[in-house]
Amino acid sequence: MSGQTISEKIFSRAARKPVLAGEFVLADIDCAMTHDITGPLAVKGFYKILEGRKEKRVWDPDKIVILFDHQVPADSLDAASNHMMLRSFAEEQGILNYDIYEGVCHQVMPEKGHVLPGDLIIGSDSHTCTYGALGAFSTGVGSTDMASAFATGKLWFKVPQSIKFEISGKLPDRVYAKDVILHIIGDVGADGATYAACEYCGPTVKDMNISERMTMCNMAIEMGGKAGIVEPDEKTETYLKVRIPGFKFDSRWRSDEDADYVRRHEYDISALEPQVACPHNVDNVKGVSEVEGTKIDQIFIGSCTNGRFEDLKVVAEVLGDNKIAEGVRVIIIPASRDEYMKVLKAGFIEQFVEAGVLVEAPCCGPCMGGSFGLLGDGEIGLATSNRNFRGRQGSAKAFVYLCSPATAAASALKGRITDPRAV
Amino acid sequence: MDKGNVWKFGDNIDTDAIIPGRYLTINDPKELAKHVFEGARPEFAQNVAKGDIIAAGRNFGCGSSREHAPLALKGAGIYCIIAKSFARIFFRNAINIGLPVLECKEAERISEGDALKVDFKKGIIENETKKEKYQVVSMPEFILKIMESGGLIEYTKARL
Numbered sequence: 098m099s100g101q102t103i104s105e106k107i108f109s110r111a112a113r114k115p116v117l118a119g120e121f122v123l124a125d126i127d128c129a130m131t132h133d134i135t136g137p138l139a140v141k142g143f144y145k146i147l148e149g150r151k152e153k154r155v156w157d158p159d160k161i162v163i164l165f166d167h168q169v170p171a172d173s174l175d176a177a178s179n180h181m182m183l184r185s186f187a188e189e190q191g192i193l194n195y196d197i198y199e200g201v202c203h204q205v206m207p208e209k210g211h212v213l214p215g216d217l218i219i220g221s222d223s224h225t226c227t228y229g230a231l232g233a234f235s236t237g238v239g240s241t242d243m244a245s246a247f248a249t250g251k252l253w254f255k256v257p258q259s260i261k262f263e264i265s266g267k268l269p270d271r272v273y274a275k276d277v278i279l280h281i282i283g284d285v286g287a288d289g290a291t292y293a294a295c296e297y298c299g300p301t302v303k304d305m306n307i308s309e310r311m312t313m314c315n316m317a318i319e320m321g322g323k324a325g326i327v328e329p330d331e332k333t334e335t336y337l338k339v340r341i342p343g344f345k346f347d348s349r350w351r352s353d354e355d356a357d358y359v360r361r362h363e364y365d366i367s368a369l370e371p372q373v374a375c376p377h378n379v380d381n382v383k384g385v386s387e388v389e390g391t392k393i394d395q396i397f398i399g400s401c402t403n404g405r406f407e408d409l410k411v412v413a414e415v416l417g418d419n420k421i422a423e424g425v426r427v428i429i430i431p432a433s434r435d436e437y438m439k440v441l442k443a444g445f446i447e448q449f450v451e452a453g454v455l456v457e458a459p460c461c462g463p464c465m466g467g468s469f470g471l472l473g474d475g476e477i478g479l480a481t482s483n484r485n486f487r488g489r490q491g492s493a494k495a496f497v498y499l500c501s502p503a504t505a506a507a508s509a510l511k512g513r514i515t516d517p518r519a520v
Numbered sequence: 521m522d523k524g525n526v527w528k529f530g531d532n533i534d535t536d537a538i539i540p541g542r543y544l545t546i547n548d549p550k551e552l553a554k555h556v557f558e559g560a561r562p563e564f565a566q567n568v569a570k571g572d573i574i575a576a577g578r579n580f581g582c583g584s585s586r587e588h589a590p591l592a593l594k595g596a597g598i599y600c601i602i603a604k605s606f607a608r609i610f611f612r613n614a615i616n617i618g619l620p621v622l623e624c625k626e627a628e629r630i631s632e633g634d635a636l637k638v639d640f641k642k643g644i645i646e647n648e649t650k651k652e653k654y655q656v657v658s659m660p661e662f663i664l665k666i667m668e669s670g671g672l673i674e675y676t677k678a679r680l
């Protein structure tokens with residue numbers, strides 16, 4: 098057998114036999130996450146599978162995590178009853194439920210130590226691919242897949258081919274991981290990595306901290322990827338040591354030199370300018386200079402893509418003591434309670450509120466357009482999140498641009514899309 | 521063999537277009553169907569008939585993992601979806617809930633309103649309007665079994 102990619106190694110362990118890309122496997126799941134939007138259908142499916150049986154237990158309650166983040170706190174009666182249903186399911190089955198308290202799923206899962214290098218993790222949310230930042234193979238599935246996993250602890254997969262994204266160069270001033278991944282998605286297209294594991298490597302990725310790697314992996318799905326993944330290293334170890342008592346680094350989880358890749362892309366980002374994804378597709382990416390001056394009605398800074406302390410620190414730096422421009426609404430939402438506390442202790446919350454920003458408690462907020470902060474007909478939004486599909490953040494007649502926290506903050510000062518290097 | 525009329529869509533039809541986020545608290549397919557393609561194609565929900573077929577370009581169903589998207593289409597009576605290619609999670613979800621999805625390299629030859637006959641077993645699409653036949657990309661045996669069982673729930677149930 099030739100060498101294996103890290104993804105093939107993880108599937109080999111989970112399927113208990115050596116496998117390569119293209120093979121179909123029934124694999125053991127190490128952890129399964131579900132939330133308030135997709136959870137109710139998963140629970141219904143689970144009970145349907147076990148219909149007629151006396152014992153209606155999940156395969157292993159210790160390997161399931163439930164939390165609420167999309168409609169938090171409950172913003173409608175339907176949301177309230179979905180929350181209640183999941184609450185009682187968790188209690189009855191003895192499953193850990195973070196309820197509404199901790200924040201956005203993809204921030205909470207790594208942060209609370211539910212993600213280990215080499216793990217096979219599923220979540221009933223497409224951005225589950227985020228956890229690849231720690232060297233896990235994690236992927237989004239639907240509610241019925243989740244129901245089946247609840248019942249059996251296993252799921253079928255086609256072991257994915259891998260695409261290698263080798264990134265080199267020092268990130269220029271006010272250019273970040275978000276700009277890099279937008280640039281890549283613009284380059285390969287919305288279906289450029291369909292079904293594949295997107296393996297990010299090279300000196301730039303080595304230099305990135307876990308927060309930045311999460312931004313990179315988070316958006317793998319926006320080019321169709323099944324997962325984003327970064328080889329774990331000493332940064333991963335440092336991140337996990339403080340979160341998981343007795344964590345031991347395992348050097349097995351890396352791609353072999355002679356592993357097979359369907360494609361390789363190389364990028365030198367040392368001259369990259371800040372990037373913006375324009376309506377209505379994530380791969381409609383332009384340099385900020387091309388869209389500078391576009392008037393904005395609402396700016397949302399947060400989400401599982403860019404709602405961490407590191408992101409909000411950049412926002413605080415760019416804002417300084419200034420107030421946001423008149424006529425623009427700015428909403429900042431730290432992605433989790435832990436991140437919120439860090440931001441709070443650093444004094445940023447006060448700074449944001451002074452600047453005229455609306456700061457909300459950890460949740461998905463306007464990202465999915467399913468809760469508060471919707472855009473109306475004809476309005477233009479700028480967001481640090483990951484999707485700008487038509488209707489994603491409210492009206493189908495609204496427009497959404499995506500960018501880095503720095504570009505969002507600079508634009509908040511002007512009320513127009515602004516190059517963060519200019520402020 | 522079954523017949524249906526075509527609703528034609530382009531490339532990269534995303535799950536937010538199929539069912540917007542604000543309806544995701546709804547779990548009933550019939551209720552979801554009332555809002556299917558609401559923003560993208562407002563006349564769809566009103567006029568879609570049981571047995572109709574969707575034909576589309578590349579990357580159909582990209583975006584979120586919401587099973588509400590294929591469920592809304594199933595609830596609307598859509599018989600099957602034919603596309604040049606599908607986004608991964610949508611493809612899985614559709615099979616898992618028993619909504620047939622067929623990958624067809626010649627999907628772009630199909631036009632709005634065409635009458636199609638689909639033979640799942642042989643993997644052949646017959647375009648009665650254009651008098652043409654197209655081959656479907658074949659699927660692995662066990663995925664066909666999931667489809668034949670009516671979805672993953674029934675499939676898993678039978679194997680527990």
Ligand code: SF4
Binds near residue numbers: 201203222402464482
């Ligand atoms: S923040 Fe946005 S992308 Fe992330 S889980 Fe929430 S809705 Fe999904």
